[in-house]
Amino acid sequence: MTLAPPRPATEAGALRHRPIEDALALLIGTFVVSLGMHLLHAAHAVTGGTAGLALLLTYATGAPLGVLYLVITLPFLIIAYRMKGWRFTVRTLLAITLVSVFTSVHPVLLVDGPLTGGYGVLAGNLLAGLGMLVIFRHGGSLGGFNTIALIAQERLGVKAGLVQSGLDCVVILVSLSVVPPLTVALSAAGAMLLGLVLGLNHRPDRYLGR
Numbered sequence: 001m002t003l004a005p006p007r008p009a010t011e012a013g014a015l016r017h018r019p020i021e022d023a024l025a026l027l028i029g030t031f032v033v034s035l036g037m038h039l040l041h042a043a044h045a046v047t048g049g050t051a052g053l054a055l056l057l058t059y060a061t062g063a064p065l066g067v068l069y070l071v072i073t074l075p076f077l078i079i080a081y082r083m084k085g086w087r088f089t090v091r092t093l094l095a096i097t098l099v100s101v102f103t104s105v106h107p108v109l110l111v112d113g114p115l116t117g118g119y120g121v122l123a124g125n126l127l128a129g130l131g132m133l134v135i136f137r138h139g140g141s142l143g144g145f146n147t148i149a150l151i152a153q154e155r156l157g158v159k160a161g162l163v164q165s166g167l168d169c170v171v172i173l174v175s176l177s178v179v180p181p182l183t184v185a186l187s188a189a190g191a192m193l194l195g196l197v198l199g200l201n202h203r204p205d206r207y208l209g210r
Contacts, residue, residue: 022091022138029134030095033142034066034102036127038110040190041065043120045183046175048168048191050076050144051128056171059178066104070096076143079151091140099142117183125190129197136198165195 017025037051044059046052054069061068073096081089132142141147149163172188179187 017138022140025134025138026091026094026098026140029131029138029140030098031102032131032134033128034099034131035106036124036129036131037065037069037099037103038106038124039120039127040124040187043117043124043183044179045117045121045124045190046172046179046187047121047125047128047194048164048171049146050142052168052171052175052187052191056175056178059175064104066100066102069103070100073143076147079147080141080143083147083151088139088141091138092143095135095140095142117186121183121186121190122193125194126197129194132194133198133201168195 033051037055040047040051040055041058046055050073051069054065054072057063057068057072058065074093077089077093077096080092135141145164145167148167152158152163168191169188172184172191175187176184
């Protein structure tokens with residue numbers, strides 16, 4: 001007797017996440033993202049998106065990473081509200097705030113030590129990508145460049161992935177003024193790795209979590 005392979009989930013048969021599941025996912029996802037950002041900061045590296053921009057400005061100004069991330073990302077909430085409604089915006093606001101808080105806590109609770117650039121970039125981007133994946137699958141986001149990319153796709157017909165990649169490249173190229181070239185090269189590879197994590201796992205045609 002052979003077992004038939006499981007049938008793919010359909011929209012009608014997909015189970016909605018319960019509120020407690022969404023709340024736990026938000027805490028877990030933001031914690032993992034913030035830990036990834038902390039490792040990138042410890043390696044003096046950057047990445048794409050508003051996280052990369054916050055890291056870059058931290059190196060240039062010395063301002064706290066968590067504060068800069070919050071300040072940079074909050075303006076995008078206006079766009080998120082107009083495009084996605086209040087529920088999505090509230091979840092995004094909570095995610096942004098939690099990442100900011102956790103990012104400020106890590107330097108206090110974790111003992112800083114030597115961290116090689118390659119390891120920091122690899123682990124930081126992997127953790128950031130996994131944390132973002134958790135948040136996305138529970139109806140939230142981290143705002144920022146993702147919102148601009150969605151607008152460009154919906155109103156201008158430009159693929160969101162191309163816009164996101166272009167903005168990420170700008171951040172990484174600008175970081176050459178603050179970060180050593182080798183670290184910038186590692187950061188570019190890390191940003192591609194983060195995109196790969198999301199590209200392979202965040203696909204609505206395969207995952208119907210709501």
